[in-house]
Amino acid sequence: MPTREAEDTEPEISAERAHLTRSRDALRRMRENVLSLDASGAGDWVSAQVLGADLAKRAEALRDDPTTALFFGRLDHPGERLYVGRRHVHDDGGRALVIDWRAPMARPFYKASTADPMGLVLRRRFGYSGGELTAFEDEDFSAPVESRLLIEEIERPRVGPMRDIVATIQPEQDDIVRADADHTLCVQGAPGTGKTAVGLHRVAYLLYAHRERMRRGGVLVIGPSASFLDYIRGVLPALGEVNVEQRTLDEVVATVPVRARDEPGAGRIKGDARMAEVLRRAVWSHLREPSEALVVPRGTRRWRIPAYEITELAEALRDRGVRYGAGRDLLGHRIAHAVLLRIETAGDACDDRTHEAVRRTRPVKAMVDHVWPALDPVRVVMRLLSDAEFLARAADGLLDPGEQAALLWDRPPRGPKSARWTPADAVLVDEAADLISRTSSLSHVVLDEAQDLSAMQCRAVGRRCETGSVTVLGDIAQGTTPWAVGDWPALLRHLGKPDADLTVLDRGYRVPRQIIDFASRLLPRIAPELAPPTSVRSAPGSLRIARATDLRAAVEDACREALDGEGSIGLIAAEADAAGLGEHLTACGLEHVRLADGMAGARLVLTPATQAKGLEFDQVIVVEPAAIVDAEPDGDRSPGLRRLYVVLTRAVSRLTVLHARDLPDPLR
Ligand SMILES: Nc1ncnc2c1ncn2[C@@H]1O[C@H](COP(=O)(O)OP(=O)(O)OP(=O)(O)O)[C@@H](O)[C@H]1O
Incomplete structure (x- = not known):
């Protein structure tokens, strides 16, 4: 159906412009209402500050931008008409003048088709020039139509950063945007099929549909470079979402100051999943047997725990699969418990305070430090990369001698500060840090250009969304790093999401x-x-x-x-x-x-x-x-x-x- 320009459809355009004016007025009043609310009525000073900040944010979100389209679509059901736009707008009586594009009722704007009109008798798309409504395009679903407004939108010359595509999201893209929040999705998409755009709109959708959960856990967008992040930085704010973190993977894994780049050979080995096992062994190799029994003086008595019993306690904890750091904490408790059992057997009464007092005694602390020493992940990795014997023990049967030699620094640094750390080293440190203490998980991660990640990088992302979900975006054909995993099932396994659904996008929008x-x-x-x-x-x-x-x-x-x-x-x-x-x-x-x-x-x-x-x-x-x-x-x-x-x-x-x-x- 042809796009209808202002001249030949003047009465209809005028009616639509009148609705636009009504909607803008209503939005202005919604904002004025928020601005007129007084936060000082809150119970105490802190609550008033929180409420005040919240009101300021709400008012900001309701600010109208006269240069963008407040609504861009109209859905006609028999007896009902809905306008679809960037945000919900209602009149003084609470009647919706514009519904948010993310609301379930807006879905037919993106998904209705000749095969399934989803109850619509008409779908109208609006064309704008600046903030002015200038054209519209109708579909009555009797036959498929090609949207000229879509093509015009794609071809509109670019100035500055990436734009949102909220008015023209296509059905196959909409399926990804609105996919279940708990589901990890992997999108293999050719160049210009809209992966990045879709990933960002998915974030906006998730923040709308599951706001509390996403806010509580956090959402993170990971992109390939600073220039890329700079390019996409405006999209989420344009969709009303200003608080989403957008980072490169190097920034996410900023465990050490990176001063050098990885050579392809060493980078490939450092990125290989075998390094996870090398690091696991390296970390756990620090457990030692006690050289003598533990003796804890208490009052006039001395309580003795034989060395073999301490070893058994440590081994039991290690075999439970706890993190190294948590195991160290627990060992102190287990030893204190063993001492308490002896005290009680001797007929003395004990309680929690006795337990804490014993745990904090110097001999118990010294025993824990000896058997299960505190570890700094940076120093563990530094030792692996500079101490050939230590590396050989950890890598035995995993890396051949040539691979081990490729990992070692030519000249070991004097300390962590002077080391020439590379991005892949930072990931190794991140893995070691997680072996020592669990990394906390976000609610959702969008991982763009994922095809370039090594197995170890995938693991670093995976532990940041262990209890959340991921939208994995990429194109195997655009993988350029020597350490790239190379296929989606393997990459998803390293990410810890082997059951993710794989979707292919092959309709390109950017490139003719x-x-x-x-x-x-x-x-x-x-x-x-x-x-x-x-x-x-x-x-x-x-x-x-x-x-x-x-x-x-x-x-x-x-x-x-x-x-x-x-x-x-x-x-x-x-x-x-x-x-x-x-x-x-x-x-x-x-x-x-x-x-x-x-x-x-x-x-x-x-x-x-x-x-x-x-x-x-x-x-x-x-x-x-x-x-x-x-x-x-x-x-x-x-x-x-x-x-x-x-x-x-x-x-x-x-x-x-x-x-x-x-x-x-x-x-x-
Ligand atoms: N539905 C759409 N409506 C309008 N423009 C679109 C649509 N889908 C994609 N585009 C545009 O196509 C261009 C390519 O999109 P995007 O950068 O998201 O693709 P990509 O798949 O991430 O590409 P690449 O893999 O090459 O980086 C962008 O300008 C985007 O705005």
Whole structure:
């Protein structure tokens, strides 16, 4: 059904605009009501402060943004009409003028189809320009329709960070957004199928549907890089959710100051699941047998516990599977209990105070320190990486001598502060810390670009949502790290969620068909198990491939041409070439920003290929694909080709590929 613009549907548009005005007025009154409430009536000062802060938050959430659509859909049931928008708005009599997009009643806006209209006689989608309602599109479910408003929304030029997609969530995406809160979902999705968008909308949905539980336990979004987090930071606030933590995995696992990067070889071993067992052995190897019996003086008596009995107590605790730190606490209690039994057998009365007094005596404390010493996870890992004998004992039968040698530091550091810790070391420390003391669990974690995680990184995420659920998002074809687990079932096992449902998204929204077909030529090499994605959009002329003898001149021309068009422009090159290209752009007087400095400030963003993951630009210029591939050689795993696949799938409207060398094989 065609989109109907303002001119030919004036009476209807006017009626809709009147409803918009009514809704905005009602929202203003809702906010005024909240602002007029007085927190000072609360029972005491603390309650008044809490209530005051709560009222301030509620008032902020009710603030109208005249530049965004307050509602974007209308649902006509026989005898009932509902408007669907970003938040619930009601009039003075409590009648709903707009229902929240997350409410169950709003579901038909996203899910109704010709096959199942879900009780609707009509669905209307609204088009806006700024905050002004300018068009609408109707469906009566007699035949499927293609939404022009969806295509216009995708193609609307990008300025600044990622936008929400609340007005145009598609049915297959909506299923993920509203999936059961207790369920861990894994989404394998081709580039631009909306994984990131869906993950963020799922967070907003969960906070609406299970607010208390999610708030109490906490929700965390994990993304691949600072630039990516910067890019997505506006989406949740635009959906009214301002308190969700968004972090990189390195930030989540910030156990030691990271000063170095992992070499592929060592990184692969440190990321391997076998390291969990190596660490477990390393931690528990600290248990020792007592060298002599325990003697506890009390009054005129001395109570003696033989060494073998202490050993038995420690072994019983170890075999119960407690955390190392909890076991240490418990051992003190068990020893005190053994002493108390002897005191009682001798006819003396004991109570809790006697137990505590015995537990705190110097001999008992010294015995616990000897048998079950306190451990610092940082020092455990430091010793593993610097003491070949200690490592050999912990890794016996797990890592071969070559692998052990690859783990050891060339020069052991003097202390934890001077060590050249890598991100993978930080994960090892995190694992050791969890062996010593249980990591607390969140209610929900959204894990984006999960295909890049090592087994040990998956475990680090998994222990943060042991009692909660996860939304795992990623694309095996975009996995570029040498330590990536490589397949979803294995990754989910390491995450501790082996029963998660796996969903595939293959309808691409970002990338036009011409470009995705070109990039998909890499798939048989990088992920033969995946079917090529489709695209909802065709854009003839969106792909240009040009061979250039003078690459720099070609880059300059392409940038100027792109700047004549609209929206954001990503100039993507191998990391080693990026600095030189930046100097060239400056010399040519082409205003640009480096990705590391943020995407705001100029339309042209110079982006090293290694940083492009998860990002998108209206126009993309890729410089010398062969150099991007060569920058990451690694035998059969072809991370360079995978990197190129990521890079080629960042464009919304136009992709220009410039090359002086031959294109990599599959693209020729
Ligand atoms: N239903 C939709 N309506 C409008 N735009 C959409 C929709 N779904 C996705 N998009 C847009 O498509 C683009 C790609 O979405 P997103 O970044 O979430 O995809 P992705 O699957 O995470 O991609 P990649 O794996 O390449 O990082 C974004 O601009 C997003 O806003």
